[in-house]
Amino acid sequence: MTRRRLPEWFVLLLPAIIVIAAVVLIPLLFSLYSSFTPYKLTRPSTLWKWVGTYNYEKILSDAKFWAAFGRTVLFLTIVLNLELLFGLGIALMMNKVTWGQRTLRTILMFPMMFSPILVGFQFKFIFNDNIGLVNNVLQSMGFNVALPWLVDAKLAMFSIMFAEIWMSTSVFAILILAGLFAMPRDPLEAAKVDGCTPWQSFRHITLPFLMPFIYIAMTIRSLDVARAYDIVQIMTGGGPARRTELLWTLMSRTGYVDARMGLANAMGYVSILLSILFTIYFFRKLSAARAELGMAG
Amino acid sequence: MxxxxxxxxxxxxxxxxxxxxxxxxxxxxxxxxxxxxxxxxxxxxxxxxxxxxxxxxxxxxxxxxxxxxxxxxxxxxxxxxxxxxxxxxxxxxxxxxxxxxxxxxxxxxxxxxxxxxxxxxxxxxxxxxxxxxxxxxxxxxxxxxxxxxxxxxxxxxxxxxxxxxxxxxxxxxxxxxxxxxxxxxxxxxxxxxxxxxxxxxxxxxxxxxxxxxxxxxxxxxxxxxxxxxxxxxIGSPPMNLVDGVVQGDSIVLNGSVSVPLPVSAGKLTNGQAVKFGFRADNLMPIGHAVEEEGAAHEVDLSVTLTEPLGTETLLYTNMAGVEVQAKMFNPRPVAPGEQLHFRLTLDKCHVFDAKSGQAVRG
Known part of the structure; x- marks a missing residue:
């Protein structure tokens, strides 16, 4: 009797298939399935109860979810744009430095070396309304105020953004600096001879050349910021009273504090759309910018 | 303007x-x-x-x-x-x-x-x-x-x-x-x-x-x-330069070959160390030269290498121990080692002071 043998290519691929299935595919399918159940961590039997799209319907009509969603988009937009501006500025200045540039570049990366949790604690202290650095400085300068940095909705968002920007502006700076290093000098000189002022050279020659680098940084950072959790959790915990609630703090609260994992997973699938949309958007922009420079293909 | x-x-x-x-x-x-x-x-x-x-x-x-x-x-x-x-x-x-x-x-x-x-x-x-x-x-x-x-x-x-x-x-x-x-x-x-x-x-x-x-x-x-x-x-191939010493009306190249002083040469003192310069176009085998008139010095040299270029052939030869290049118009095949009778057009030769490298011209 001849035993049917598996085809060779399948056998060779099997280890990879098993690993991918174990670490990615099964958790993904499981979480997708559980988003259609009222799965509660405290009552495992709920996992077997199918409720169809109930969780999704609930989310779509949930003002708190949409508030967090909108806040996340706003957070993303402001943080990315400011990081781009600061990063571009820092890179342009660093590019002019002729002495000690390597040291400066290393120093520039320091904020990236800290754990976001620690950055969160540090800024929580800095912005503390009683003993914090900022209020102390303000008071010793004669302003008799104690601003509720981490309590007021706008100030708290500002504080979190400040910490996020402090930590990650160097991602933009370093990628843009790499772009500036890769930039040929000749077109800039040609532009000078062609009559460009320094601003026109930057606007018409340097910036188009840097766009691919900027979009790469944007793509990386948009994924990073869209999953912002650690800094927010440490500094405000999404509060007070959900004033700084972002998608991930909401999801973790729903999943682990309220133990409603089915609902949290449904939120996860909705918000992943956000990340995918941003990624597609920046990738389109990136390809367009590369095509513009004749780098496509 | x-x-x-x-x-x-x-x-x-x-x-x-x-x-x-x-x-x-x-x-x-x-x-x-x-x-x-x-x-x-x-x-x-x-x-x-x-x-x-x-x-x-x-x-x-x-x-x-x-x-x-x-x-x-x-x-x-x-x-x-x-x-x-x-x-x-x-x-x-x-x-x-x-x-x-x-x-x-x-x-x-x-x-x-x-x-x-x-x-x-x-x-x-x-x-x-x-x-x-x-x-x-x-x-x-x-x-x-x-x-x-x-x-x-x-x-x-x-x-x-x-x-x-x-x-x-x-x-x-x-x-x-x-x-x-x-x-x-x-x-x-x-x-x-x-x-x-x-x-x-x-x-x-x-x-x-x-x-x-x-x-x-x-x-x-x-x-x-x-x-x-x-x-x-300037010029390709570059000008040939051979060390020499002025002796009366001629230059002795590397102590062996004697060449008459070109008419264009300026004031030279007896015993002055010079560099004698001429272009490949001014050293041609007789019968294959462009111009056959004017003051000339004739010399037998053996060819070590040839570079045929079509209308002309570049000949590498040896003059007073220095490799020099010559040209042959209407070329015929030349075997390495073959000895030819060359004509050096003296009017177009140059004399440079050996130390300063400056041309000495009348």
Whole structure:
């Protein structure tokens, strides 16, 4: 009797298939399935109860979810744009430095070396309304105020953004600096001879050349910021009273504090759309910018 | 009227001096080529004229106006770069029109100037392409087009042909010369290739180590080199140089061969150490020479190597222990080791002082 043998290519691929299935595919399918159940961590039997799209319907009509969603988009937009501006500025200045540039570049990366949790604690202290650095400085300068940095909705968002920007502006700076290093000098000189002022050279020659680098940084950072959790959790915990609630703090609260994992997973699938949309958007922009420079293909 | 005047122009990079106070007058409409080996300061000089390098000392004047402290955009010059320096994100049309757009000229004028330049350089078919989709020669033409749309006072070329292959280089050389005949602007052209210098220039400025060695028409530099450097730099193959000592009316080469002093030679003292120079064109086998008249010295030499070039063959031979090159017109096959009877045209030989390298001419 001849035993049917598996085809060779399948056998060779099997280890990879098993690993991918174990670490990615099964958790993904499981979480997708559980988003259609009222799965509660405290009552495992709920996992077997199918409720169809109930969780999704609930989310779509949930003002708190949409508030967090909108806040996340706003957070993303402001943080990315400011990081781009600061990063571009820092890179342009660093590019002019002729002495000690390597040291400066290393120093520039320091904020990236800290754990976001620690950055969160540090800024929580800095912005503390009683003993914090900022209020102390303000008071010793004669302003008799104690601003509720981490309590007021706008100030708290500002504080979190400040910490996020402090930590990650160097991602933009370093990628843009790499772009500036890769930039040929000749077109800039040609532009000078062609009559460009320094601003026109930057606007018409340097910036188009840097766009691919900027979009790469944007793509990386948009994924990073869209999953912002650690800094927010440490500094405000999404509060007070959900004033700084972002998608991930909401999801973790729903999943682990309220133990409603089915609902949290449904939120996860909705918000992943956000990340995918941003990624597609920046990738389109990136390809367009590369095509513009004749780098496509 | 756009003459360019350099007086005592100096360029220093820290302690290093790249250009040592050069003086040069370039007339309106003249085609001047700065030539020299790499590191001689020719590109630096051009970039100082363009305003891309600061001038450490002296003065540069364009059209009578001292431009030392003016940025490039206020000098009304155009420059063609070795690496073309096209704007990669713009089409050919946008590249050509960029300088006019920056100057805020009316749209109609830009279109007209761009079309005119494209017509002169045969770029009409390529107007909507990006530089990445062009060949080397096409890019170079766009770079030239970008230079001519502005009708500048002075064109500056910085080794524009050195990135092209040999065939294209010859073609573009002709195009540049034609362009000069059409636009009649002053052109300053930098190259390390003496053939480009010879073929293009109204006047050649030969530089070495930040100094000007000789200025003159191509034929002046070829026929009357001021020293051994010029003699070996200009002309291909380079001039043959053989050490010798003056003895009466002749020069004894390396203590073995005696050659009569050329009539053109100036004041020489008995026993003076000299270098005797002659070009391959002046040493030819009898019966295969171009000119058979004038004062000559005849000598038997054995050929070690031949390089047939078609209408002529380059012969490598040995004179007084030094390898020298000779030419043979209407060539016939020559076997290595074969001895031929050569004729050295004395009128066209040169004598240089051995120590200073300066030509000794009457």
């Amino acid at each position: 756009t003459e360019v005047t350099l007086s005592k122009v100096v360029k220093k990079y820290g302690a290093l001096q790249a250009v040592h106070g050069i003086d040069l007058d370039i007339k309106d409409g003249e085609f001047v080529v700065l030539v020299g080996p790499s590191g001689c300061g020719k590109s630096t000089t051009l970039r100082m004229i363009a305003g891309l390098e600061d001038i450490s000392g002296g003065e540069v004047a364009i059209g009578g106006r001292v431009v030392n402290d003016l940025p490039p955009r206020e000098r009304n010059i155009s420059m063609v770069f070795q690496n073309y320096a096209l704007y990669p994100h713009m089409t050919v049309r946008e590249n050509l029109g960029f300088s006019l757009k920056i100057a805020k000229r009316p749209e109609q004028e830009i279109v007209k100037a761009v079309d005119e330049a494209a017509g002169i350089l045969g770029l009409d078919e390529l107007m909507d392409r990006k530089p990445a989709a062009l060949s080397g020669g096409q890019r170079q033409r766009v770079a030239m087009g970008r230079a001519i749309v502005r009708h500048p006072d002075v064109f500056l070329f910085d080794e524009p042909l050195s990135n092209l292959d040999a065939k294209l280089r010859t073609q573009m050389r002709v195009e540049i010369k034609k362009l000069h005949q059409k636009v009649e602007s002053t052109i300053i052209y930098v190259t390390h290739d003496q053939v480009e210098a010879m073929t293009l220039a109204d006047r050649i400025v030969l530089m070495r180590d930040g100094h000007i060695v000789q200025v003159g028409t191509p034929l002046e530099l070829f026929n009357k080199p001021v020293d051994t450097f010029v003699a070996t730099f």
